[in-house]
Amino acid sequence: MVKPKARVDDQQCLACGGCIAVCPEDAIVMMGTHAMVQSRRCIGCGICVKTCPVGAIEQGGNKG
Amino acid sequence: MKYDAVIVGGGPAGSVTARFAAEAGAKVLIVERRAEIGVPVLCGEGISQRIDNWGMLEGKKWIASTMDGAKIFSPDGTMVTLSKEIAGDETGYVVYRDIFDQELARKAAQAGADIRLKTKAVGLLKKNDKISGVKVQEFDETYDIEADIVVGADGVESKVGHWAGLDTIVKPRDLETCVQYTLTNVDYNTDYCEFYLGKEIAPGGYVWIFPKGKGTYNVGIGILASLSRPGKAKQLLDRFIAGRPELQKGEPLRFIAGAVPVAKPVRTVADNLLLVGDAARHADAITGGGLTTSLQGGKIAGDVIGQAVEHHIFDEDFLSSYEKQWKAEFGKKLLRDYMVKEIMLDFDDKTLNMLADSLKNYKFEEFSTLSLVKALVLKHPTLLMKLKPLMKLSEVQG
Numbered sequence: 001m002v003k004p005k006a007r008v009d010d011q012q013c014l015a016c017g018g019c020i021a022v023c024p025e026d027a028i029v030m031m032g033t034h035a036m037v038q039s040r041r042c043i044g045c046g047i048c049v050k051t052c053p054v055g056a057i058e059q060g061g062n063k064g
Numbered sequence: 065m066k067y068d069a070v071i072v073g074g075g076p077a078g079s080v081t082a083r084f085a086a087e088a089g090a091k092v093l094i095v096e097r098r099a100e101i102g103v104p105v106l107c108g109e110g111i112s113q114r115i116d117n118w119g120m121l122e123g124k125k126w127i128a129s130t131m132d133g134a135k136i137f138s139p140d141g142t143m144v145t146l147s148k149e150i151a152g153d154e155t156g157y158v159v160y161r162d163i164f165d166q167e168l169a170r171k172a173a174q175a176g177a178d179i180r181l182k183t184k185a186v187g188l189l190k191k192n193d194k195i196s197g198v199k200v201q202e203f204d205e206t207y208d209i210e211a212d213i214v215v216g217a218d219g220v221e222s223k224v225g226h227w228a229g230l231d232t233i234v235k236p237r238d239l240e241t242c243v244q245y246t247l248t249n250v251d252y253n254t255d256y257c258e259f260y261l262g263k264e265i266a267p268g269g270y271v272w273i274f275p276k277g278k279g280t281y282n283v284g285i286g287i288l289a290s291l292s293r294p295g296k297a298k299q300l301l302d303r304f305i306a307g308r309p310e311l312q313k314g315e316p317l318r319f320i321a322g323a324v325p326v327a328k329p330v331r332t333v334a335d336n337l338l339l340v341g342d343a344a345r346h347a348d349a350i351t352g353g354g355l356t357t358s359l360q361g362g363k364i365a366g367d368v369i370g371q372a373v374e375h376h377i378f379d380e381d382f383l384s385s386y387e388k389q390w391k392a393e394f395g396k397k398l399l400r401d402y403m404v405k406e407i408m409l410d411f412d413d414k415t416l417n418m419l420a421d422s423l424k425n426y427k428f429e430e431f432s433t434l435s436l437v438k439a440l441v442l443k444h445p446t447l448l449m450k451l452k453p454l455m456k457l458s459e460v461q462g
Contacts, residue, residue, distance in 0.1 A: 016106060017221030018241045018323030021234040022289055026226055030097070047289075053241045053321045055295025 003044025004060030010034045012056035019048035019057060067093045067178075068373045070198055070211035072185045072224050074101045076355060077341025078217030079168035079177075080120060080362030081369070086175035088370020093209065094169070094177055095200055097184035102165030106322040108244060108284050109159050110257055110274050111355045112431075120171065120359055126164040129277040131156045132255040133431060138420030139262030139413040146428045146436065147256075155431045156257070158274045158282065188214060188227045195228060195336035212378045213369055215338045217362075220323045222343035228334045232343070236289035238327035240269050240352050243298045244284030245305070246276070247314030253279075260304070262413050267291040269352075271304050273311075283311060286324060286352055288409070297321075324352040328402050329395055333383040340365045346390070348398065349405040350433050357394050364389045397434070403451060404437055419444065 008019075013034035020028045020035060027041035028048060037048070037057075049057045069085055071078045074096035082092045098104075109128070115121065133147035133155050148155050173179060182203050189197040189208055197210040216224030220239070225232035260271040268288025273281050285301040298321075305311045325342055326349040332339040340346070346361045347354030368386040372378050411419070422443045428435045441448045 014243075014319075014321035015104075016242070016321035016323050017219060018239060018289065018321070020221035020223075021323055021325070022236050022239055024233055026223075026233070030221065032097075047236055049294050050292050051236060051239065051241050051289040051323075052294055053243045053287075053292070053297035053323075055298070057294065 003046075005039045005042040005044055006037045006046070006048050006057050006059045008035050008037055009056045009058065012054055014054060014056070016053065018051050018053065022047050022051050067091050067197075067209065067211040069093075069213040069215055069369050070095060070209050071215040071217050072198060073217035073219060073341070073343070074098075074165070074169055074179060075217060075219065075341060075358070076165060076168050077343075077346070077358035077362045078215065079165065079172045080359050081215055081217060081338075081340050081365040082177040083168070083172040083175045084363050084366025085369035085373075086172065086177045086366075088367060088373070090369050090373040092177045092369075093211070094172065094179045095183040095185060095198070095209070096179065096181050099182050100162075101169045101179070101181070102162035104320060105161040105318070106320055107161045107355075108242075108272055108274055108282055108352075109161050109276070110156055110272075110353065111159055112156050112353075114356060115359065118359065118363075120363075121164070121167050122171075123167070126159050126167050128158045128160050129255065129275050131158065131257050131275070133257075134259065135256045136259045136420070137261065138416045139265065140417045142417055142420035142424055144420050144423045144426070145256075146431050148431070158257070158276050185218070185224065188224070195334075198224075213336055213338065213372060213383075215340060215365065215369075216343045217340045218343050220325050220342040222339065224337070225330075225339050225343055228337045230331055230334060230339065232330065232339075234325050234327055234345075236292075238325060239289040240286035240324040240326055241289045241292050241297050242269075242284055242286040242322040242324060242352075243301055244282055244318075244320050244322070245301070245316045246280060246282050246318040247305075247311060248278075248280040248317050250279050250281050250311060250314035252281070252310040261416055264413070265304060266300060268409055271301065279314075280317070281311075281314070288326075289323075324354065326352060326402070326405055329391070329398050331387070332390070333380055333387050335380045335383075336378045338365050338369070338383055338386055344390075346394075346398070348433065349402040350408075351401075357398070360393055361390045364393065400437070400451070401433060404433075407448065407451065415447075
């Protein structure tokens with residue numbers, strides 16, 4: 001089964017960079033005021049979702 | 065125009081590297097992706113007063129307040145105090161990180177460094193398979209900047225190291241995920257920084273309260289990413305504040321999130337490349353503090369860049385002098401505190417209470433994590449047996 005990709009909610013993201021630091025696939029980039037997951041690279045491991053201190057990353061409709 | 069060194073990131077490590085490289089005669093450029101140096105602040109803003117001896121910052125505008133010491137609270141509220149009275153004058157400052165960072169950048173500019181804002185590194189340039197600069201995006205324009213040395217001062221989320229093939233991905237077990245409020249109109253009066261430990265309070269980390277003066281406090285939390293759930297850091301901090309009427313009365317001036325590497329030191333050099341600051345994992349694994357080591361490491365990096373430019377040698381072998389020097393200056397301390405972090409992660413709340421109880425009347429020699437670790441090893445030799453060989457190393461190191 002393919003795991004759903006992670007997605008950052010721009011409105012909630014505080015651009016701390018924690019998700020970028022822990023992403024094992026280097027799939028997340030900083031876009032000025034928020035992080036962005038490059039879907040093509042995301043393997044759906046969920047590490048960034050767990051790490052986010054404010055719950056701004058969701059995966060497959062499940063939000064923190 | 066070609067530079068001797070291009071520094072990716074205008075934080076403390078980047079600015080200090082730039083300053084000392086420029087003072088040594090190198091032509092350097094700092095590229096900063098944000099529109100203002102030091103903004104937004106991503107930090108608890110505590111720093112040791114040891115920086116007074118280094119002459120890197122002028123004036124006092126960057127100081128918000130001077131701390132009298134630290135109070136550490138175990139899960140049941142037992143207090144361990146490291147005070148100025150016991151430790152002598154040397155404690156710490158709470159700083160305004162925006163002003164602090166801008167003062168360091170000003171010194172870099174004064175030494176001759178160029179700075180470009182809103183300029184984001186998007187990749188490394190290579191010539192004959194060697195790093196020869198960075199590709200950047202300044203506002204909406206993409207172009208190349210040639211340089212003999214690229215310095216990754218791009219923080220915990222460093223891309224520069226990764227692009228160069230260094231292993232810079234942080235394991236969730238080695239990352240503190242943090243949020244912090246700056247609260248004002250707080251009905252509380254202390255000149256101590258406070259730390260609260262416990263699995264329920266902050267799993268794998270702590271809550272901090274740092275006084276900034278005039279009833280304003282930085283109140284933050286760091287939890288280990290491996291013990292986190294989505295949004296947990298904020299939930300736990302909100303709960304902590306809700307449980308304290310004096311804090312709850314406060315109003316927020318600022319809310320920030322951050323991430324701190326509490327990892328083992330990594331390889332920080334490659335051909336034509338250096339990593340400094342959080343990108344080099346130069347942060348203390350017990351406290352999460354990284355300002356002093358970033359400044360120390362930055363100075364060494366700047367000096368080595370100066371020498372590399374003078375001799376026109378930019379290979380890994382030559383640049384390894386940077387890694388040798390930072391290891392000699394604070395490498396053992398980083399490794400020791402990483403080991404302490406790993407051991408402490410296994411302590412349950414009961415053990416933390418017991419340890420705090422045994423240290424509540426202890427007279428610490430100085431205001432440092434070393435002093436705290438020494439006391440723990442002295443009081444509980446079996447519990448902390450694994451640390452013994454490291455303590456021998458620490459006798460030499462601060």
